[in-house]
Amino acid sequence: MQTAAITSRFLTGCSSLAGFADAEGVVSNQGLVHHIVANHLIRTVGSQELFLKLTNEVIQFAEQAYLRRDLDSLEEASQMLVNLPVEAARQIGLYYYALAVKRRGDLDQAQTLFEAVADNASIAYRARAIQGLGANYLSKGQLDEALRFQLEALRMSSDKDAHGLQTMLMAHWDIAIVRSLAGDHKGSLGCFEKLWPLVCQIAKRQPFYVYKYHNALAVELSETGRIEEAKAASKIALASPFASAYPEWIQTRDDLNEKDASAAHSVVAIAYALKDDISPQPEVEQQRNPKPISVLARLSLLVLSWLVGDCAHFQTAITCVVTPGTTINHQTTCETLERLGNSIKSRAPPQHTGTQSH
Numbered sequence: 001m002q003t004a005a006i007t008s009r010f011l012t013g014c015s016s017l018a019g020f021a022d023a024e025g026v027v028s029n030q031g032l033v034h035h036i037v038a039n040h041l042i043r044t045v046g047s048q049e050l051f052l053k054l055t056n057e058v059i060q061f062a063e064q065a066y067l068r069r070d071l072d073s074l075e076e077a078s079q080m081l082v083n084l085p086v087e088a089a090r091q092i093g094l095y096y097y098a099l100a101v102k103r104r105g106d107l108d109q110a111q112t113l114f115e116a117v118a119d120n121a122s123i124a125y126r127a128r129a130i131q132g133l134g135a136n137y138l139s140k141g142q143l144d145e146a147l148r149f150q151l152e153a154l155r156m157s158s159d160k161d162a163h164g165l166q167t168m169l170m171a172h173w174d175i176a177i178v179r180s181l182a183g184d185h186k187g188s189l190g191c192f193e194k195l196w197p198l199v200c201q202i203a204k205r206q207p208f209y210v211y212k213y214h215n216a217l218a219v220e221l222s223e224t225g226r227i228e229e230a231k232a233a234s235k236i237a238l239a240s241p242f243a244s245a246y247p248e249w250i251q252t253r254d255d256l257n258e259k260d261a262s263a264a265h266s267v268v269a270i271a272y273a274l275k276d277d278i279s280p281q282p283e284v285e286q287q288r289n290p291k292p293i294s295v296l297a298r299l300s301l302l303v304l305s306w307l308v309g310d311c312a313h314f315q316t317a318i319t320c321v322v323t324p325g326t327t328i329n330h331q332t333t334c335e336t337l338e339r340l341g342n343s344i345k346s347r348a349p350p351q352h353t354g355t356q357s358h
Contacts, residue, residue, distance in 0.1 A: 055081065055089045062096040066103075067208045069245040074100045091121035095129055102136060111136050127156035127167045135174055143178050150174050169198050169209070173216070185223035192217050211240035215249045222256055231256050 062077035074096060081093030098113035114136060117129035134149030153171040157164025176191035195213070203210045215237035221230035234253045243249055 051084055051086050051089075055084055055086050055092070058084075059092060059096075063206070066096065066099050067206070068242060069103065071100050071103055074103075088122050088125075091117050092125055095121065095125050095132070098129070098132060102132070102139070107136055107139055123156065123159055123162045124164065124167075127153055127159070127162045127164050130156060131167050131171050131174075134171065138174055138177060138181075141181075143181060146174060147178050150178075165198065165202055166206075169195065169202055172198070176216070176220075180220060180223070185220055189217075189220040189224055192220055208240070208242055211237045211242060211249075212246075215246070215252055218252050218256065222252075222259065227256060227260055231260070 058077050058080050062074055062081070065071075065073035065077055078093045078095075078097035078100060081089045081096065083093075084090075094113055095117045098110050098117065101113060102110035111133065114129045114132045118126050118133065121129060130149055131153035134146045134153060137143075137149060138146035150171040153167055156162060157167040157171065172191065172195055176188045176195070179185075179191060180188035192213070199209050199213045214233040218230040218233040218237065221227075221233060231253075234249070234256055237243065237249045238253060240246075240249075
């Protein structure tokens with residue numbers, strides 16, 4: 001059977017695992033992968049069809065382990081795939097092992113593994129490995145390289161044999177994050193808003209991405225001053241059964257509450273400042289000899305008018321948040337992002353010369 005027959009079903013459901021996306025703690029059960037293997041081996045020993053079906057079930061298991069950040073189960077599944085007598089399974093297993101290694105923080109080893117998969121796997125997992133390389137560079141704070149690999153992942157995932165909707169989603173996702181880290185929160189928010197139809201399509205198989213999406217949306221809404229909308233999006237994310245594995249989603253909610261409280265406190269403080277600056281002179285006397293308004297009061301009025309009015313014309317300086325000690329070519333990054341414009345559709349990248357680090 002051709003390799004494509006395996007990869008074309010790498011996200012299709014199997015009856016024994018159909019409830020994984022919504023079930024609590026399934027992937028953390030010790031020995032579940034071994035149970036799957038034993039169950040199939042008892043029924044049919046030595047059948048190629050058996051191993052193809054087994055490959056797909058272990059892939060499903062690995063996907064859910066990754067989403068729940070169950071790294072022990074993810075590594076267990078990756079080792080099982082590497083050792084199956086199926087041509088494509090070894091490279092698929094290396095891909096999931098690279099995900100586990102990256103989650104554990106060893107970005108250099110993860111890069112080596114992703115590069116190996118990108119050079120040797122079927123097109124579906126080559127595309128996913130290239131997207132993984134882009135995410136790896138993003139974790140290192142190398143925004144230009146991250147953007148370059150995500151654009152290449154978009155090109156590859158558009159191939160009809162790549163079955164690349166999930167790869168496409170994550171590539172666009174990381175491009176939005178690159179824009180956010182470069183200070184373009186409005187552009188980043190626009191990218192995320194355009195991704196919603198794709199999120200809905202993928203969520204039919206993987207509901208997790210609806211919750212992940214709403215947390216990302218909450219972050220960018222917050223950065224653009226839309227606090228109430230951000231809080232509503234954050235509530236959706238925290239309603240997820242995955243929320244306990246993602247403490248950063250809780251941090252998003254806490255940051256929003258802090259911003260909300262700070263804004264309310266500022267309004268009260270400004271009101272008291274204005275009251276204190278009013279002269280006790282009689283009204284007629286004030287008209288004859290108007291007292292110049294203090295600098296504090298002028299600033300207070302300016303800020304108050306912004307808080308209660310249209311803040312669309314208020315601009316602030318935004319700093320780029322990256323990994324400490326990282327050097328980034330901000331000019332190149334911003335120019336590249338500007339060329340992306342308001343579209344999230346992929347463009348043809350520079351001629352691909354491999355996935356080696358540059």
